[in-house]
Amino acid sequence: MKAIGKTKKGPGIEVFDIAEPEVGPEDVLVRVRASAICGTDLHYYHWDGYAERHNPGFPRVLGHEFSGDVVKVGDNVKTLKVGDRIAGETHIPCKVCYLCNTGRMHICKNMKIFGVDTLYGSFAPYTVLPEITAVKIPDSITYEEGALLEPFGVALHAICEANIGPGDVVVITGCGPIGLFAQQLAKISGASMVISTDTKEYRLNLSKRIGVDETINVLNVDPVSRVRELTDGKGADVVIELSGANVAVKQALDMAALNGKVVFVGTTQKPTEIDTTNQILYKELKVSGITGRIMFDTWYRSIKLVQNKIVDLTQVMTHKFALDDAPKAFELLDKGEAGKVLFIP
């Protein structure tokens, strides 16, 4: 079958042929119907340190945000059958460690990441994944929406962690797809004002389209001052950091109100100098970070919101491509001139 991925180290993206995957006794084989590019996939496009550290071998198919139909099930599979429509959970837990045993599979200490630590990802007509990570979706959710549930779930997890109260002012730093999803969620979670920041006008425009109350281009305006201005000097009750920029990490702490909450979601490449005493302690901030989706609380919540049309995930999708167009699609995303980009294999 045709697939998008890598056959060797180094920058770039390739379209190549590869055998269909085998199905283990606890796995399901899935006909992929839609699959989105994630920022993580760009690590392989640039072949950076992350790509070096997470490389199970070659040839490897990239892609991990996807939906499709179950076409074959392993011998021990109990909860899925051929024909079920599913979306993929990326975190593959060991199911037996301390964390898996206490409701925190998404931070399993033996975790493998689908499409990152496995040879078969979802940028291909077929892929294979363990039963536990194939989440059934109802017919009322389209394949395109299904492929977006994985990144949407990160945003929802962050919103749960932020625990927005009625009337809270919420800032979301960064207007990548997860930032945009978080903005959608903040708008329907009781916030009295949702503010977004980015460096790219293209993305700030997507943010405006979603309906945030205020967008800040941090290249032109100091976001800390602007947030204080908009809040009678108090600062934001909740800040969700989704840019992964070190300066934004600092600003997130500074723009938070006394006793406010800051949730880190965007991954930085380097440490940040933080004055814990003045930025956290004296302000009595609550600072935390989240990764992935709570398995499976986040999924149940996401499906209910999409199914009942409380949020429209396709607002964040800007492009769809065939597998052959992989180079064009990656280039577009890399320039920051896209929201969510989907392949339809």
Next chain:
Amino acid sequence: MKAIGKTKKGPGIEVFDIAEPEVGPEDVLVRVRASAICGTDLHYYHWDGYAERHNPGFPRVLGHEFSGDVVKVGDNVKTLKVGDRIAGETHIPCKVCYLCNTGRMHICKNMKIFGVDTLYGSFAPYTVLPEITAVKIPDSITYEEGALLEPFGVALHAICEANIGPGDVVVITGCGPIGLFAQQLAKISGASMVISTDTKEYRLNLSKRIGVDETINVLNVDPVSRVRELTDGKGADVVIELSGANVAVKQALDMAALNGKVVFVGTTQKPTEIDTTNQILYKELKVSGITGRIMFDTWYRSIKLVQNKIVDLTQVMTHKFALDDAPKAFELLDKGEAGKVLFIP
């Protein structure tokens, strides 16, 4: 001045003349601009047990949900000045007890209720209240909205206590004004579905106008079965009981999902038979109750939501009257054929 209230025990409502109130050193005199009728006022209209228990003497002016302008301040008043626009907080705390000293003034153990335990309420051109209970409102909030902040605050307090998570199914039993406000708030607080119940079609229609996803007339449909039907048998994640009916208290517990939350807000007249083991314990429910508004967290949140037009309080207001029309206004409310009813003194 002309006022609405009581000059003697017994049912009915009177319009009469009374001297303007005196202003103590810690009080402010307020020119009332709008004042709404509360269910509590109906206790005096019917002169029931509640009225007997909360009676500071005669003549007494009723009314406690109001807004207006400060026209005079007592000698020790520090935070308000003539000309300030304010809304009234009904709970008058002692400021020195254990609860006042730990951020819980709204359940002060020496609490007096304005318009209930005091001779001067707000159904008159002028009233007097302690500085601490006169909450400044911004110019962008109208007097009518200001008069509704007190009951809206009860709904907001209940929503805070319920702590709705993204995707939760929320049932609000009862479509009186506080129920309607709670429905407005649930709709913007992340719920994937908001369901309301009542016995009166008039009120269910107000609820529909607000945009709830499903209304149930409990005279025709069993609400517990209906809620289970709408939730794949799971029940509601959050139930807020606002009817004060004993049967609704039971149903609230029964329609809640395993591990769900039930918040009691509506006051019942009699005890309810509750099977704590099967209705609470084995279901691991979280049950709580709230009264009044958190002073002053609720107020800050309410003002931000109204000011930023996240909620429109006037959707719940259905009638406005002059003071002279008191008998007509009370009769209307008593029949349940009104949302919020305001006097413009």
Next chain:
Amino acid sequence: MKAIGKTKKGPGIEVFDIAEPEVGPEDVLVRVRASAICGTDLHYYHWDGYAERHNPGFPRVLGHEFSGDVVKVGDNVKTLKVGDRIAGETHIPCKVCYLCNTGRMHICKNMKIFGVDTLYGSFAPYTVLPEITAVKIPDSITYEEGALLEPFGVALHAICEANIGPGDVVVITGCGPIGLFAQQLAKISGASMVISTDTKEYRLNLSKRIGVDETINVLNVDPVSRVRELTDGKGADVVIELSGANVAVKQALDMAALNGKVVFVGTTQKPTEIDTTNQILYKELKVSGITGRIMFDTWYRSIKLVQNKIVDLTQVMTHKFALDDAPKAFELLDKGEAGKVLFIP
């Protein structure tokens, strides 16, 4: 093998011979080393409504609080091996329902109870249970302690739910074994005062031995007044109801301080008349209930506390018997003249 249980309906307890259990592919066979009698076992001794409702057939072996050694493992068992020392978790979850999928296996909607819904319990030299419910215990925990981890876990779960803050006054109504365990835990969880109640002097003496600060025999003293007296009229910050008596349910609500917490753990046989408005709503109580042990958070916590000798479970154990002495053991417990009673098969 010899076993304690029932070969027919009706009151009484029998010692009889039964074949050793078969081991399914996901099960482990355990050589039982110690097994305690639970209040649940008394339902079968009296053969009451509970016994009728939970009866998988005859002959059946009773007992579900136990420890032992793994002597055989099913083909699909992955985390246990012959020789492992284990304690039994009683709740057998389906592992695939909504609740199992969201970290709440202990309230699985398809749950079966070991020793209640299964034919083989633990009052025998051998028993069989699913891998997931056999919890490995370290060598530093004795078999006797291991057999007590299941009821201790209920107490620990209740203490987690109560979330005692430093200085809180805690009342535990009921001095059965779980009550006594909860008292041990309250004493080491920051309480400034732990108060216990019961109707039996024997049990109140066990409670005193554990070191609670005040014991109340509710036959002689009104516990609500006494608790108010001991707390300057405020009431208890936390009440954990473990007696299962309807009057204690009411008193638990009444003795709780404004904004206090009440956790129901003891199961009542009938509903209780509760004035939700005055007992919960105006007091802004937090009321909840718990059942079983959080799987497996409670187990990790319990093991650490026992292993590090923070609590001594054997303080609650008063008698040990051979299987043949079953009638004597049950009679003793039924009279309330025992703490925890163990069989050593």
Next chain:
Amino acid sequence: MKAIGKTKKGPGIEVFDIAEPEVGPEDVLVRVRASAICGTDLHYYHWDGYAERHNPGFPRVLGHEFSGDVVKVGDNVKTLKVGDRIAGETHIPCKVCYLCNTGRMHICKNMKIFGVDTLYGSFAPYTVLPEITAVKIPDSITYEEGALLEPFGVALHAICEANIGPGDVVVITGCGPIGLFAQQLAKISGASMVISTDTKEYRLNLSKRIGVDETINVLNVDPVSRVRELTDGKGADVVIELSGANVAVKQALDMAALNGKVVFVGTTQKPTEIDTTNQILYKELKVSGITGRIMFDTWYRSIKLVQNKIVDLTQVMTHKFALDDAPKAFELLDKGEAGKVLFIP
């Protein structure tokens, strides 16, 4: 009267004569009975940047941790009378700002610190403070204990924030007096193991005397490795940072278990390089900071614990001096060869 403090800038500590303070209408005059030296006082002893920034003028009396008797009350004082025994709360709130109005007076945005921003501190026979900061203590609490309630309250506030669950492993980095108090509290708050760190054997010995389970001298042993070793590689469930050392801030994050909690209490002098992605985000840590005492929740809790002898504050006190011995007392503390040092004026 004789007092300890400063008459001019620069290092050192002076004993000098000063007039007794005047009593404003909302103040109380107190005969100081015991007053402890705080780390904050050492800023003035060394005359560092902090001293420069917080200097209301000269001559100034230092000291802010104290107890005494009310000997005179201002005209508007309502809750205190001559003869009342009190302990001093150091944070003087404005009582009218957003934070004071929402139960967070201890982080009032207009806050003044007694003995830091005021001319009269407590190292003298008499001092003056606003009514709201004079906390009544019961007769069962000695003056010495009363003088220790202020720093003990910081530890208790930190413990409340950390919200230790039963069985948690708790590390407290730093064995200064607040660290030692926090260790006492951790030991009675459900921890299965309490570990302390410091660089000074003298202080680690005080920590051992208090009964912590493990002390680590970070000069000899890597605390992160040692904590992992003691916890089967998991790390600590709770870390409370009380040393104020930058390296300890980093280590606190590293020694915390996945999903653990870190509370910053010790104030650092410089920023710390933090890898928020790997140290917070992927670990899903909860990080927060606290300052002062929650007014007045912390005080109620502290008084109950001391009064009921759950903790013995005098275990942390190592020396008592007359005012004249100030130079000796400060020198001792500065060398780190003391626990809590008291003056008896």
